[in-house]
Amino acid sequence: MSQGSQKGNQQSNKDTVLVWREGDVATVVLNRPEKLNAFNLSMWQDLGTVMLELGSDEALRCVVLRGAGGRAFAAGADIAEFKKVRFSSEQAADYSKPMDRAADAIRDCPHPTLAFIEGACMGGGLEIAAQCDLRIANQSAKFGIPVNKIGNVLPYPAMIALVDLVGRSVTMELLLEGRIFSAEEAYTKGLVGRVVEDNIAEAEVYNSARRIAEGAPLVARWHKKHATRVQNSSPLTAEELTQPFRCCDTEDYKEGIAAFLDKRKPQFKGK
Structure with a gap:
């Protein structure tokens, strides 16, 4: 959230990573605004700890990741400590x-993750955003991985995530040229799913998070799991092919059907 419009209660503080929570939506804030949220070793460690904690919280339904200060999601790594x-x-x-x-x-x-990208999204910042389920950028956002300019090679996990997201050609364009993409070019090439005007981007992100949170949470988790599975080229087993039908045995499915027929909003409980 912007400095003047943070909502909810601060849940934890890992120095470089803050967590704000409003109901069943958590916001993870990369918190080094004086460095445009560039990653140092502590931030990497804190981010992993925070995300593991949130992943085990079954009361959550969506996690938004963003940078503090509004000028950057994360401007890559803090090369000063290299x-x-x-x-x-x-x-x-x-x-x-x-x-x-x-x-x-x-x-x-297990919860849907949404990257809210304002300003610079470079290097490690883009690598992290690529791991999220959804990415929404404001018009001022800029994207790049100019590691060729410091003689650095992208590690395999980040390479896999980028190639899965945008394909080999766009990944090579980012890495071989080291060129910075505008938000519109990033959208055209599939790095982000939406570009929104700066003054309404925050509202759109949290409207999206709320739409996710209002859906059946078990269904969201299954969709994440199944989307990952179909990226594996091995044939689906007979048991796997029946897994999507198991939703029909949940309380949420019964509630969803009843709410539809009653013309009311469903109240999903994750059961």
Whole structure:
């Protein structure tokens, strides 16, 4: 949320990552605004811890990720600390562990995740956004992974996420040219699902989060699981093919049908 319009109660504070919660929607805030929310090692560690905690909270129905200050989602990594923590192959391998933990926690979060991208979304910021289920950007957003300019190679987990999201060609354009995409170009090339005018972007993001949260939560979790499964080229088993039908045995399904017939809003309980 913007500095003057944060809603809900602060749930936890990991110094570099804040969590705000309003009902069944949590907001995870990357909190280094003085550095345009560039990732340092502490932020990677804190983000992984926060996302694992939220993933285990069955009362949640949606998680919004955003940057503090409104000027950036995350402007990549804090290169100023690289000489101390990422200046050899051994250090880079160690540095990647909290990065992979954070990315995995976002990707594997059972709740739908939505990245609200304002301003700069570079390097590690784009890698994190790519792990979210949905991405909404304001018109001022900028996207890029110019690691070729510092002699760095994108790790495999981030490469897999980007290629899955936008394909090999766009991924190569980002990496080989190191060029910065506007929000409109990012939308055209599939990096984001929506671009919204700056003055209404926050409202649109939380309207989207509310639409997600008002749906049946078990269905949202199953859809996430099944969408991941179909990216695997191995044939579906007979048991897997029947899994979508199990929703019909849930209380939420009975409630959804009854609400539709009664012409009222359903009250889903996640059961």
